Amino acid sequence: MSKKNAFYAQSGGVTAVINASACGVIETARKHKSVIGKVYAGRNGIIGALREELIDTSKESRSAIHGLLTTPSGAFGSCRHKMKSIEENRAEYERLIEVFKAHNIGYFFYNGGGDSADTCLKVSQLSESMGYPIQAIHVPKTIDNDLPFTDNSPGFGSVAKYVAISTREAALDVASMCETSTKVFILEVMGRHAGWIAAAGGLAAQEDGDAPHIILFPEIAFNREKFIARVKRTVKKQGYCVIVASEGTQHKDGTFLAESGLKDAFGHSQLGGLAPTLAQMVKDELGHKYHWAVADYLQRSARHIASQTDVDQAFALGEAAVEMAVQGKNSVMPCIVRGKGKRYSWSIGEAPLDQVANVEKMMPRNFITRDGFNITDAAREYLQPLIQGEAYPPYKNGMPQYVKLKNQLVPKKLKKSFKV
């Protein structure tokens, strides 16, 4: 095996632990110096490759790279840029090959979700389709937990932990004030098409009657009458009502309760404003005093309360991706396999990329209670292990110490620039 350099890029929405995967990739590549030369990271993801903006990670110290393990968000920058098919945009693929060739890149590690898996798949086929030998391995990542094959996706466990804790904490607040103040509290969480994150809010409950009393999932068509009736009943019984609502909560016809009208590069609608919409509904129908929170980016960047399990898995997947590359594999995705025993255990498996790309894993219906408003014991059993352990970052002066890399670019070798 001749020595080739590696390209690594972060793609799509970042997470609290995507840098832990980067750490896994880079540290493991450094252990295989006989076959892997340098690891170049794309500045702002795949567009870094297209623009020939390659970050030389060999310029980063051992401790800086290790600091990625405790640093949220994408240290090299990420992007929302979906590559079209080769037929539709051959120029982009030709450019990629040009850049890879110029920098002797033979390994492609792509750290992203479902859309990115599709890009990674296309790159993995460049050898066949365009005669450029490359091994492409996808490193799974998405807070949405909607990737197939893998038992769970890195990034999700930490959001889940954040949402579960925030729900429990806010619920204590509401419970203590409800006699004379706020009676209904709504926490809006992410999850466009799948209710995994909203479901995690359900972990806040320990006993019957505990918050959250209502969870709204994208999987269950929103029914205003049933929702209001449930809020009313809960306030009457518990004195207050805590609702965790997925931003993707939708009407029967598939329209979102709160569309802002914007669309991102992948053509997805930008959502927002569900919580105030629901709050207004509660006020109009029941007159209760309400409060609402929208966690937005706070939830996916909350490295300060990341799940240890999530961090461990994110690192292990980055590590496994490099090991697979060294073993000569192509067009695969390392994934998390849950052990069969009663006690939670996990190991690394392998999924074929062509079966991962563009497939969304929805929540099983048996994870949602029959009435559609909460999670079942089956969901609880699945979710609980994913939030285990507190992977606290180091602190200085009361603030978490997140690393800032030098992100030094490799001198360009190509004359032509490329417009992305």
Place this chain on the structure above:
Amino acid sequence: MSKKNAFYAQSGGVTAVINASACGVIETARKHKSVIGKVYAGRNGIIGALREELIDTSKESRSAIHGLLTTPSGAFGSCRHKMKSIEENRAEYERLIEVFKAHNIGYFFYNGGGDSADTCLKVSQLSESMGYPIQAIHVPKTIDNDLPFTDNSPGFGSVAKYVAISTREAALDVASMCETSTKVFILEVMGRHAGWIAAAGGLAAQEDGDAPHIILFPEIAFNREKFIARVKRTVKKQGYCVIVASEGTQHKDGTFLAESGLKDAFGHSQLGGLAPTLAQMVKDELGHKYHWAVADYLQRSARHIASQTDVDQAFALGEAAVEMAVQGKNSVMPCIVRGKGKRYSWSIGEAPLDQVANVEKMMPRNFITRDGFNITDAAREYLQPLIQGEAYPPYKNGMPQYVKLKNQLVPKKLKKSFKV
């Protein structure tokens, strides 16, 4: 000194550390059994006294009471109920005395903010005004940090830490995605009249150019043109712009940018929706993709990342209140006194209650930069020590273990009920 029972109540918006003050009060009272009998806690604050709903804290185990140190929100329930003057509502005071007399209560510990200090002051004067001997001590608490005399208010340090960390984390997220995605991020935080909490967001910055790039304070009249110009300039220079906005951000004429129309029991407007208002403004004027978060109750209940300094001070103030009572004091509030040295230190002082009640401490103008959009080094120097240390709660199964008290009521002795 004859042995009397004590009454303790939590008042107004709860915090991540108000229970730490409760812990200080109860544990210290238990050490003075020769002069203080039982500590009765008001169920849902002062209305618990009016309704004769007294929680017998002696029924709680030592470990449960100690668990209050790591449990957010009000364990006995709180309320928003401002007692009018004796002239305006003599019946309420007569009822209080009736209940106090029936349960041999000679100490009144009131744990709240400015409005509550006013109630506590009135109670402290019952001896003079209505002939009932009682010692009333106010235990300061408010996330708004707007109490006079005390260097800072318990509850604030933890919100400050949460907001500073959340701002830093979300900013990393935005920075890594801004090339192709969100360019403007707005975090709406609490603070109706004083910008202390928004100011704490400024601690997220370490170097020039770091987020937050704009802080909006209630103290500075909002100017749409200047705001938009600053956002535009920041996005041009940094590639993105992070804004921390106080819910109390207001126009020159004193109207809030986002009023929901509701008012609470104290007559304060219920705010909400500032972040989407600002986001819309940015979109209309500059067309940038935006995201916004509203932390709402999440920020004041975030015990999972409470400041150790804040927890220590909250406990110490509860402890000091009891010591002052034992020393025969009345109508005072223990407060935090900052040491003069360069290294942060603090001790407990004492403030006369009649000078605390209904006085709001605004941010000094020299804490805000001349342009009105950020904090100065003076502010930083003041704020930094308050977020020191991470007072992590214990965890079980990946979730913080917050105590749930028995909250067993003392049998009623009065025949008449009282409508609050």
